[in-house]
Amino acid sequence: MSSLPVLRVSRAKGRSVFVIAGSACFVVISLVITYDGLSSHSFGLWALLFSIVGPIGVIVFGFFGVLGVRMMGRPALVVDDQGIWDNTSGLSIGFIPWEQALGFRPVSFTTAGVTNDYIAVIWADAQWPWDHMGWRARWMNRVNQKAAGVPTGPISADLLRVTGEQAALVLLAQRRTRCPELPEAPGMPSTQGVGLEL
Numbered sequence: 001m002s003s004l005p006v007l008r009v010s011r012a013k014g015r016s017v018f019v020i021a022g023s024a025c026f027v028v029i030s031l032v033i034t035y036d037g038l039s040s041h042s043f044g045l046w047a048l049l050f051s052i053v054g055p056i057g058v059i060v061f062g063f064f065g066v067l068g069v070r071m072m073g074r075p076a077l078v079v080d081d082q083g084i085w086d087n088t089s090g091l092s093i094g095f096i097p098w099e100q101a102l103g104f105r106p107v108s109f110t111t112a113g114v115t116n117d118y119i120a121v122i123w124a125d126a127q128w129p130w131d132h133m134g135w136r137a138r139w140m141n142r143v144n145q146k147a148a149g150v151p152t153g154p155i156s157a158d159l160l161r162v163t164g165e166q167a168a169l170v171l172l173a174q175r176r177t178r179c180p181e182l183p184e185a186p187g188m189p190s191t192q193g194v195g196l197e198l
Contacts, residue, residue, distance in 0.1 A: 006078060008075045009198045091156065094134075101124075170194060
């Protein structure tokens, strides 16, 4: 047991509000598209397309909006002597014990022109995260792996106040300080001089 206090990391509120507001705007646009498609007097290709795309937009953007609202009330990360409670995105698996996280590596992925800043967890057992994530996280992880090659159960730095590179170093320093006896992945960088706060 280390003498370090529990580290609670809140999310950048401005970015979170932007994501929720953006989702709400796209839901409204999708509702308008749906209405146009369903109220059209012609049954052409555009009416059919609007009638299909509109409801899909409502579901997808509504899902991300609800997810954003749910996450806003919780800390993004909680780090203690047992491990990390990750609540940074829909890809999060929840609790990550230090024994499973052998290291951390910053990674970025660009999808549809948007770059996402992640921290890849180097897992002791590659199957462990799949066995411990909920259905929603499992579905989102599969979709993101197929679409962009995103690693399993990453920690998102998009809504943190620091970059993925800075957060990866702090998490590595936290692990080394809290559990110095645990083995780690080869090639992890030095954390000398790295603070233990995010």
